[in-house]
Amino acid sequence: MAILGVTGWLFLRPETVSPRVILTGGEVLTMSPTAGARSVEAVLVENGLITAVGALADFSDKDAQIYDLNGRVLTPGLIEPHTHPLATALLGAAVDVSGFTHSSRVEVMQTLRKAADGAALTPWLIAYGWDPVAIADLAPPSLSELDEIAPDRPMVVITQMLHEVFANSAAMAAASVPFQSEQHQEGVIRDENGKATGAFRELNAVNLILGAMPTADPAMVELLLRRQYAVYAKAGYTSIGITGAVGKHEDPVGLLRDVGHDDAPLRSFLYLLSHQKGDIGGTDDFKILGTKFWMDGSPFTGGAAFADAYEDTTLTKDRMHIPHGHLGPLTPIAHDFLAKVSSLQAKGHQIAVHAQGERALDAVLAAFEAAGPAPSGVTHRIEHNALITEAQIEKARNLGISLGFFVDHIYFYGDVLPQIVGERAQRYMPVAQAMRSGAVTTLHGDHPASPLDPLRTLRVAVERRSASGETVTAPDQALTREEALRAMTLMAAEQLGQGATLGSIEVGKRADFTLFHGDPLTADWQDLAIAGTWKDGQPVHTGYSGWLRLGPVWSVFKNMLF
Incomplete structure (x- = not known):
């Protein structure tokens, strides 16, 4: 029995390294804003911070542990800026x-x-x-x-x-x-x-x-959330932006705060829903950044507020039940959005707004412009941007608004997009135009709306090919691999207001890393895989011992019995 116990402990215990460690023996892509994806030989980490980057021979500290990357590729930690x-x-x-x-x-x-x-x-x-x-x-x-x-x-x-x-x-x-x-x-x-x-x-x-659904056992919900955080980390993410505390629970904000603070495998940055309460700020592990709004709905339910009507096709009429000439409505928030922006930004809230169609984007941009710069220096963000126009991109850039794109629409629905938006499919999700305009531009998966897979997100932004392989949507809007990786690291950090501490491998930033099998900038897609993540200079453990907690397990067990 003792042998079994020791064996189990050895199997479950998380890998740890010295607080002072040099990572070398593989390629290191820094994604520095000044040097691009420049590769270096080694990174020195001390107490969770990056203290040196460069050639191994230049490091004067000989007491640090050497951690061999074994040919793997080290990048800044991937950041998912829009998820639930x-x-x-x-x-x-x-x-x-x-x-x-x-x-x-x-x-x-x-x-x-x-x-x-x-x-x-x-x-x-x-x-x-x-x-x-x-x-x-x-x-x-x-x-x-x-x-x-x-x-x-x-x-x-x-x-x-x-x-x-x-x-x-x-x-x-x-x-x-x-x-x-x-x-x-x-x-x-x-x-x-x-x-x-x-x-x-x-x-x-x-x-x-x-809203009428009963809530599940809070202890079970906590365990499911803890496991989900481990799933994000295993997929390659080191930070997530939670755009709305969405999910049935008596106190979703409190639950996200508690789990985010409790030795979580990744950092989380939360946007409240308009009815939720919470103080702006927090710790390096969990922060409340602001508030999330919706200006329109989904293109796939007739809810996107387009400038021109949905196409009149068998798909839109018979399966989506969209009437002829339908444009999609603005949400009721449009009536007093300017007042909400002015009030919230004065309190230091960063505002994130879901907007898919041109009319929704016009309404959001007009409110941000009328409200003027936030006294706190906070910059706002617009989410999804399915049919954002060139003029709207330029306006967003001039206002300092970041733009996040849900490129999985192209992967999962690219074959049928022309049946929904017609020729407008050739400017659907114009990511390249946004990035090359100089706007902070990011990529997201909006989970659970799409399966969790950052490598798919990266590839779709580069290839813009549908799941069937039959359709390439707006090929002129394809990013280079370096641009796509930057959108998922440095620019995502900037969008979340964390660019000073996350998003690139530079001296003074947090030692959050993603390890790859294969180079994300050059490897064949089928040869590319996530090898692991690090947070604060330590490897992240995603096994049971990394997320399972005895307290909620015992509560679930008691509730099942009694």
Whole structure:
């Protein structure tokens, strides 16, 4: 038994190195803003900070431990500037009905029927990933279909981009949504007779249903979140920007703060939702930066506020149910957004705004311009930017606004984008134009809206090729590999206001690194892989001992028994 215990300890214990260590024996890409991706021979780290960068022979400190990279490539830690870890953790425990694992409506409905009586985090049955854009025959579920699958159990099916849900009668009853009403309620989809169809579209309507869901066991949610942080680290990230504390929990901000402070495998920077409270600032591990808003919705539900109408195609009419001539609305926040900007930036809040269509982008830029520079020197950010124009990019750059792009749209939906936006697909996600304008430009995955994979994000920004390989969208907007890596390191740090301490391998910055098998600037994509991450000069451990905590485990066990 003792031998087993020692063996288990040796297996689970995290690797550690001396507080004074020299990393060498592989390529080191500094991503320095002055020297680009310049490769150096060695990096000296002391107590979590980079204290020297250059040739190994130039380091005068001979007492430091030598850490052999064994031919691996060291870069600044990858940064995901726009993600939702709590929602990703919770929806990872939902029933998967996504286009990543299903190819037909029959398969999706079979999955729902099999799960109808299965175990879940709460008494409600939650399915995630419904995607009529990815699955060609995926017509919306009717209310009668959902009621047949779960006649008594509340059931909600959430679309892949999280901007539409379908609820059965039990879920609508729990949410106090009337089945019959002549009163119009934004986003609650009814037939011509005022009968609810079970569909709820865009933020306010979606929250009518999701807000009625019971919360899961807090201890279980904490464990899921801790595991999710380890998943980010294993994928190669050392910092994340949480653009909205989204996810069902009694205190999501408090949970994110607690987990972020407790020896987390990565740093987290949080933007509050408009109703959430929290003081700006924090520690090097967890900080609240500001507030997140939505100016429009998803292009894949008809919610993006385009300047010109959606295309009139079989996809938009029959599967997305978008009426002819539809432009997509601005969200209600447009009415008083300027006042909110002026008030929040005076308090030191950085504001992040979801804006996909040109009309939404115009509204955001007009408010930022009218509000004037933030007294605190904070610079704001715009998220996704699907159809941002050249003039809007220039305006954003002049206002000091950073631009984040969700390039996975191109990978997962590139084959059908012309059926949704027509010729505008040839200027969809104009990342190169933004970066070469001089604007701070970043890449993100908006998880859980896309699977977690920074190497896919890097590759899509460079190749702009769809998952099928058949479509290259707006090839003139492709980044070089160095530009894409800079967008995921140095520029992401700058967008989060952390450029002085993160994002490049330079003296005085935090020793946060990502290790690669293969050179991300030159290797064949199939030969490129994440080898690990470091935070504060120590290798990050992503195994069970890195995230499992006995307190919440015991609480979950007790709740299951009693």
